[in-house]
Amino acid sequence: MMKKEELIKKWLDNDLSAEEQKTFEQLEDYNELIQMDKALKDFKAPDFSIDNTYKTLKPKLKSNTLKPKQWLKPLLKIAAIFAIGLSVYYFTTTLNTEVGTSIAQRTTIELPDASTVDLNANSTLTFNESHWNKNREVQLNGEAFFKVAKGQKFDVITTDGVVSVLGTQFNVKQRGSYFKVTCYEGLVGVTYNNKTVNLKPGYTFQIIDGKLLANEKENTAQPNWLRGESSFKSIPLKYVISEFENHYNFKINASTIDTSRLFTGSFTHKNLDLALQSITIPLNLSYSKTGKSIVLKRE
Incomplete structure (x- = not known):
């Protein structure tokens, strides 16, 4: 006849045959084990405590029919299941997109x-x-x-x-x-x-x-x-330049001009030179390009 601890291990693995299931149901600890299984299925992470669960379960187990060492592996497996469930719960509920x-x-x-x-x-x-x-x-x-x-x-x-x-x-x-x-x-x-x-x-x-x-x-x-154009009404030039850099992979050097000047107008997101002209001409500025750098100058 299969030993008690082997039955429990197979039960934890969901590997009991029909005959073994009948034997398992005759165990003295059957009700406690079923309650523990239900706790796993009803598990809610915020209210869960491994220590408290084990303290509650321990006095109910028949120590004279199963030695502590024989319970060690099943309990460790149960604790691992709880730990995994707890980790998954917090990971999935706190993860941002x-x-x-x-x-x-x-x-x-x-x-x-x-x-x-x-x-x-x-x-x-x-x-x-x-x-x-x-x-x-x-x-x-x-x-x-x-x-x-x-x-x-x-x-x-x-x-x-x-x-x-x-x-x-x-x-x-x-x-x-x-x-x-x-x-x-x-x-x-x-x-x-x-x-x-x-x-x-x-x-x-x-x-x-x-x-x-x-x-x-x-x-x-x-x-x-949304139509591929940035528009501004009396906005400081420094913010117009910053928005330009969001749409074109170029850095603008405006160190020699006053970027607090207000700009009203727009620039396209689809044509670099047309966009630069839309910004510089109304403000009487000129520009030069070198690589990925653009320098704005006063005319």
Whole structure:
């Protein structure tokens, strides 16, 4: 007849034959073992404690029918199963999904609720898919256009402020000290320095170098960058240059000119020289190219 510890090992491995199963069910510890198996199946990581589980189980086992050493391997196996389950739980529930774009690259992301995000060049979006049903929240570094499915609150977290909506279309740009939110549909709440401003369609909240700027109402249905063009209204040249570098693999040297000058206009993402001319001509500047470097000069 098979020994008790061998039966238990085979039970742990789900390897019992029909006859062995009947023998296993006659064991004195059968009920305790079944309870332990149920605990494994009902396992929830936050409430689990290996030490407490073992302390509860130990007094119930018949020490006179199975020596401690004979229980060692099965218990170690059970502990290993719990440990693996615990690790998998925390890994899968804390792991974030991060999507990034490089220079001159754009991408579209579909979130778990069918909301979509168009991510502009040199930007990063981070979210947790496992917690999405309870917490619709993303972290943004760069620029993105959002189409949010209706549902509970949706938050876009940036280093400058938090943008909160229920279901709408809006654009968020956060690059350095340049923070801009534009509402295209629905209602958008922007929290900055513990104060919340609600934006209706066409209106913009814009902070540059810590200063709140007044903006004219926009009449476009989507941001211009989705059509391959960056547009600016009275924006310091240094931010125009920075945005140019997000779309072209060139570095601009503007050390001899005043980059605090305000620029109004746009540049294309598809033609380097045309983009440079669109920036320099209105400001009476010239440029020269050497390799991957561009120098801006006063005419």
